[in-house]
Amino acid sequence: TKPPGRRLHKDYQLWTPLTLADFEAINRCNRPLPKNFNFAADVLDQWSQKEKTGERPANPALWWVNGKGDEVKWSFRELGSLSRKAANMLTKPCGLQRGDRVAVILPRIPEWWLVNVACIRTGIIFMPGTIQLTAKDILYRLRASKAKCIVASEEVAPAVESIVLECPDLKTKLLVSPQSRNGWLSFQELFQFASEEHSCVETGSQEPMTIYFTSGTTGFPKMAQHSQSSLGIGFTLCGRYWLDLKSSDIIWNMSDTGWVKAAIGSVFSSWLCGACVFVHRMAQFDTDTFLDTLTTYPITTLCSPPTVYRMLVQKDLKRYKFKSLRHCLTGGEPLNPEVLEQWRAQTGLELYEGYGQTEVGMICANQKGQEIKPGSMGKGMLPYDVQIIDENGNVLPPGKEGEIALRLKPTRPFCFFSKYVDNPQKTAATIRGDFYVTGDRGVMDSDGYFWFVGRADDVIISSGYRIGPFEVESALIEHPAVVESAVVSSPDQIRGEVVKAFVVLAAPFKSYNPEKLTLELQDHVKKSTAPYKYPRKVEFVQELPKTITGKIKRNVLRDQEWRGR
Ligand code: ATP
Numbered sequence: 001t002k003p004p005g006r007r008l009h010k011d012y013q014l015w016t017p018l019t020l021a022d023f024e025a026i027n028r029c030n031r032p033l034p035k036n037f038n039f040a041a042d043v044l045d046q047w048s049q050k051e052k053t054g055e056r057p058a059n060p061a062l063w064w065v066n067g068k069g070d071e072v073k074w075s076f077r078e079l080g081s082l083s084r085k086a087a088n089m090l091t092k093p094c095g096l097q098r099g100d101r102v103a104v105i106l107p108r109i110p111e112w113w114l115v116n117v118a119c120i121r122t123g124i125i126f127m128p129g130t131i132q133l134t135a136k137d138i139l140y141r142l143r144a145s146k147a148k149c150i151v152a153s154e155e156v157a158p159a160v161e162s163i164v165l166e167c168p169d170l171k172t173k174l175l176v177s178p179q180s181r182n183g184w185l186s187f188q189e190l191f192q193f194a195s196e197e198h199s200c201v202e203t204g205s206q207e208p209m210t211i212y213f214t215s216g217t218t219g220f221p222k223m224a225q226h227s228q229s230s231l232g233i234g235f236t237l238c239g240r241y242w243l244d245l246k247s248s249d250i251i252w253n254m255s256d257t258g259w260v261k262a263a264i265g266s267v268f269s270s271w272l273c274g275a276c277v278f279v280h281r282m283a284q285f286d287t288d289t290f291l292d293t294l295t296t297y298p299i300t301t302l303c304s305p306p307t308v309y310r311m312l313v314q315k316d317l318k319r320y321k322f323k324s325l326r327h328c329l330t331g332g333e334p335l336n337p338e339v340l341e342q343w344r345a346q347t348g349l350e351l352y353e354g355y356g357q358t359e360v361g362m363i364c365a366n367q368k369g370q371e372i373k374p375g376s377m378g379k380g381m382l383p384y385d386v387q388i389i390d391e392n393g394n395v396l397p398p399g400k401e402g403e404i405a406l407r408l409k410p411t412r413p414f415c416f417f418s419k420y421v422d423n424p425q426k427t428a429a430t431i432r433g434d435f436y437v438t439g440d441r442g443v444m445d446s447d448g449y450f451w452f453v454g455r456a457d458d459v460i461i462s463s464g465y466r467i468g469p470f471e472v473e474s475a476l477i478e479h480p481a482v483v484e485s486a487v488v489s490s491p492d493q494i495r496g497e498v499v500k501a502f503v504v505l506a507a508p509f510k511s512y513n514p515e516k517l518t519l520e521l522q523d524h525v526k527k528s529t530a531p532y533k534y535p536r537k538v539e540f541v542q543e544l545p546k547t548i549t550g551k552i553k554r555n556v557l558r559d560q561e562w563r564g565r
C-alpha cells in the first residue's frame with residue numbers, strides 16, 4: 001500500500017521519496033530524470049516530513065517581514081496545508097485546470113509563495129510578473145500568453161481593469177487584498193472557506209510548470225517556458241554549491257517576484273536544500289532598511305543584484321555588525337571588480353558572482369570553495385558544458401573572445417527551458433551547430449574561468465577594435481568620482497563609432513569642472529586598461545536608464561546616440 005505522502009518513483013521501483021542526494025545526482029546527469037516529478041510533493045512535502053521527525057532544524061520554511069512589525073513564519077507543514085487550500089481555491093471557485101496559464105502579479109507578500117506552490121500542486125502554469133508592470137506591459141503578457149486568470153494585488157488592479165476588455169481569454173481575476181473590489185474574486189475570502197484536503201497531481205517531469213518572461217533588456221520580453229523538473233530539480237547544484245545552502249540556513253534573496261532570480265533564490269534552490277527563505281516586503285530599495293535588516297535578523301546568505309552592492313559600498317559599512325551573514329552572492333549583471341574589493345575590505349566577506357539566464361538558469365558561478373578571480377563570473381556550472389564559440393559554432397581556445405555557449409548535443413540538458421512560447425523562430429535562433437548560444441560575449445581563461453565582455457549587441461567596434469563595455473565601466477568605477485557608468489557606441493565621422501561613457505558622479509564631485517573631470521577620467525581609463533578603449537566622449541548624468549530588475553539599458557543610450565543617423 002502507498003504510505004501517506006510518498007509516491008512510487010516508477011523509474012526506481014521504490015516507495016521511498018527521492019532525497020537531496022538523488023536530486024543532485026539527477027542534476028549532474030548521473031542518474032536518469034524520473035518520469036514524474038512534482039516539486040510540492042517530492043520536495044516540499046518531504047521537508048515537512050523531516051520537520052516532523054526532527055531531521056530538519058526548527059527553522060521556518062518562509063520568514064516574511066514588512067518592516068512595520070508584521071511577520072509571517074511558516075513551517076514546511078504550514079506551507080503544505082496553506083498551499084493545499086490555495087490549490088483548491090484555484091481549481092474550484094477560480095475554475096482553473098491543469099495546463100491553464102495564470103499571470104501572477106504580486107509584490108513580495110506571502111501569498112506569492114502560496115500561489116506558486118498551489119499552481120505546482122494542481123499543474124497550473126504560473127507566470128510571475130512584477131507589480132511595476134504598466135497596463136501596456138500587462139496587456140502584452142496576458143495576450144501573448146492567453147492567460148485564463150490573473151492573480152494581482154491592489155497596486156496593479158486599476159491597470160488590469162483598463163485593458164481587460166482586450167484580453168478575451170481572461171476568465172478570472174483574483175485579487176489579493178484585505179479589501180474587495182468589483183469584478184474581482186477575493187483571495188482572502190475564498191481562502192477562508194477552501195479545504196485543506198488536496199491531492200497533488202502527478203505531473204510529468206517534462207510537463208510545463210511555468211513561463212518566465214525575460215527581462216526585456218533588449219526588446220520585448222520573451223516567454224521562456226520551463227518544465228516541472230528544469231527549475232524543480234535543475235537548481236539543486238546551484239543551491240548546494242553556489243548558494244552554499246543547508247537546511248539550517250536563512251537566505252535573503254532580494255530579487256523581485258517577477259524574475260527568474262526569485263525562482264532560483266527564493267523558491268527552488270533554497271527549498272530543495274530545505275533552507276529558510278527570508279523575505280522583506282520592502283516596496284522600494286532603501287539602504288538603511290537594508291542594513292537594519294541584516295543587523296537585526298539571523299540571515300546567513302544574501303543575494304542581491306550588483307546595483308545594490310554598488311550603492312552599499314558608498315556607505316561606511318564598517319559601522320555595521322551583520323548578525324549572522326556568512327555568504328554573499330550577486331548576479332544578473334556584471335559585477336565590477338572594484339565593488340567586490342570594496343565589499344571585501346569593508347565587510348570581510350567575499351562576493352560570489354553567478355551568471356545566468358531566464359532560459360537556462362545558472363551558467364557560470366564562483367562556487368563556494370573555488371578561488372575567486374575578481375571580475376570573473378567563475379567556472380561553468382554542471383551539468384552544463386560551457387564553451388566560447390565563434391560565428392560558425394566552432395569551440396575557441398582559452399583566451400579567445402567569442403560567444404558564450406552551452407553544448408546541446410547529444411542531449412538537450414533537462415534544465416533548459418522548453419521553448420519560447422509561440423516563437424519557433426526565436427527558439428531556433430538560439431541554436432548554432434551543437435550549441436545553445438547565450439547572446440553574450442566572453443572569454444574563458446586557461447583555468448576555466450569565464451570573463452564577461454558584454455551582450456553581443458552591446459560590444460563596440462571602433463577603428464577595427466572590439467571593445468566590451470564592461471571592461472571600460474569597470475575601469476571607470478575605480479575612480480572615486482564614479483558611482484556607476486554605462487558605456488555605449490556613439491557615431492563618429494572618422495572612426496565610424498567611438499566609445500562613449502555616461503557617468504553618474506559621486507556627490508562630492510558633482511561641482512567639479514566637467515572638462516577637467518572628463519580628461520581625468522579618460523586618463524584614468526587609459527592607465528587602467530588598454531588605451532584604445534578609453535571613452536572619447538563622456539557625459540555626466542544624474543542616473544542611468546535601467547530595467548525593473550536594475551539592469552543598465554545600454555541599448556536605450558545607444559539608440560539615443562544614433563538617432564537621426
Ligand atoms: P532579454 O533577453 O529580454 O533582452 P535579459 O537577457 O536581460 O532580457 P534575463 O534572462 O533576465 O533577461 O538576463 C540574462 C542576461 O543577464 C544574461 O544573458 C547576461 O547578459 C546578463 N547577466 C546575468 N548575470 C550576469 C553576470 N553575472 N555578468 C554579466 N551579465 C550577466
Ligand code: MG
Nearest residue numbers: 214215357439
Ligand atoms: Mg536574454
